[in-house]
Amino acid sequence: MLEPILDPRGFQERPKLKLAPRISLEDLKRGPLLFYDNTKLRYAGYSEIYVRLKENLAKLGITNIIYHEETVRGKYTKELKEMGRSLVEKYKPKAAIVALGDMGTSPATAIVTMGIEEAGVPAVYITAPPGHDVVKAYVYYHAGNLCLCPLDIYQASTKEEIDAEVDKQMNLIIECLTGNPETVAKHAMVEFKYDKVPPSSDGLLTLSDKIKFDVNRIYEPGAYVEEVTDLLLQMGIGDGLPIVPPTQRRYEKMLEYCPWDPEMAILDEPVGPAGVKITVKDIIIAAIMAGCKPTAIPVLVTAFQAMTDEKYNFLQSVHTSFPGGNLVLVSGPMVKQVGLYGGQGCMGPGPWANGPIGRAVNLVLINRLRCIPGACDLDCQASPAEFTYCFAEEPGLSPWPTINEEIYDKETTTVLVLKAENPHDIIEFMCRTASDLLVSIIDSCTTLGSNNAYMPSSLIVVLTPDHARMLAKEGWTKQKLKEYIHRWAVNPEPMVRNRGLSPARPKEFEGMHPVPVTRSPNDVWIVTAGGRGGHSSVIIPWGLHSEAIVRPLLLPNGEVAKSIEDFRREKWRK
Helix, strand or coil, X not given: CECCEECCCCCCCCCCCCCCCCCCHHHHHHCCEEEEECCHHHCCCCHHHHHHHHHHHHHCCCCCEEEEECCCCCCCHHHHHHHHHHHHHHXXXXXXXXXXXXXXXXXXXXXXXXXXXXXCCCEEEEECCCHHHHHHHHHHHHCCECCEEECCCCCCCCHHHHHHHHHHCHHHHHHHHHCCHHHHHHHHECCCCCCCCCCCCCCEECCCCCCCCCCCCCECHHHHHHHHHHHHHHCCCXXXXXXXXXXXXXXXXXXXXXXXXXXXXXXXXXXXXXXXXXXHHHHHHHHHHHXXXXXXXHHHHHHHHHHCCHHHCHHXXXXXXXXXXXXXXXXXXXXXXXXXXXXXXXXXXXXXXXXXXXXXXXXXXXXXXXCCCCCCCCCCCCCHHHCCCEEECCCCCCCCCCHHHHHCCCCCCEEEEEEECCCEEEECCCCCCHHHXXXXXXXXXXXXXXXXXXXXXXXXXXXXXXXXXXXXXXXXXXXXXXXXXHHHCEECHHHHCCCCCCCCCCHHHCCCCCEECCCCHHHEEEEECECCCCEEEEECECCCCCCCEEEECECCCCCECXXXXXXXXXXXXX
């Protein structure tokens, strides 16, 4: 028979939301009817949704409407549920219409809608592409059912097109709020292509009944890598590449450098479409599948601890339409001990720990959180950075202190995480002075199509040893470079106005011209990595209330680890 594997999806609670009792049309006319806008109606002509709804409701005698606008950004599940309940407590509505679920705020707004329903008020949530699919996934895992109203509109939809979509869905909206139980149940039913049968409570995924095998032999799944990979991909598990089956034997071996309790939650808040907590065990299983060595576990645990910092905005980062990956940049003495690399070709394929560690991060998002590409991830096109995104600062390459030395000291190993684009190449073989080189670097730090043109945040400039040498030779320190890049990496204000996406800038940026892409010199990170030559790069951030987070590799007792051997499990079990 074929040995079972550890189910990468883990346990799924899958609660069933009890919908609020629906009201009569007469009650709806008496009101008040709450219209909650998550701020998305400010943009792309979407305010017409509310205008047209108000006109159509008035024809039905529904005029007692309360309009409330408030963002959902920066809040976790408990806060979002409470937000829905507080709206009910504040306005005491008879029913609620929620809008708009079109992009990254769609899942958070779905949770607010659930909070409204839990408070006993019937609600309907208006969505638009591409948000509708990710909303369905969130509802599937978090609530089981919820009344959704899709509008087929997009950023360039005309007033007439929006009006037509709203008109078409008016009966659905009214039925969702006033219909009989059978009608409402039909409208609230949500189907999803994956996990129709929840994962087993024992944490195992049986293979024998799913893969044909020779009944006269006992196999380890490693003998069936292709078959196991294909099976898991059909279940929405994996990233499209062959995986190492996470057997119990491999799991136990991976514990060798894991001094933490595998059931320890890295993030104690439900997150992702599946609405689950990430545990050390989830990270270990993903690490096995990605091909990591046991020494990768401390780096991965530290990376996820960093990503759960509220300044990273992990809740929204896992399903954003931004086509970036979760960069993991390691600095310090443990780089070589873990097998990480920062030399020539370090941000591409190679025989290092970089690829597997970066891949493991993404597999946690897909397998455990169920941010499944093409199904419940808002990525319009995605990017290779979402397969894997990890490299290191190679000791001895930089003429300046490395990140671990900047923030801590030479003996401390650090992990920097940043939600960011693929590296953008800066080719410069011709110039011979620092000032000329900086012209090319500055010009590469932003474009009108980059997120940081509208939302200033962290920026990483990765210099080749040759480019770093040119700058250092002329007296440029890291601090001087940070100040210079912050001063000159800007966009003319008229060029970014009403372009790209809704800006999220500090208050002091109002009326500023030109507009910087960083908030201060501290947002600029200077790294030396790669081989000799003239191809440096800049790593541009997601920037949506998200910034680079740096964490040291700490032992379970909070002390700074000096060597990867400090993490050996046997030392902590005595």
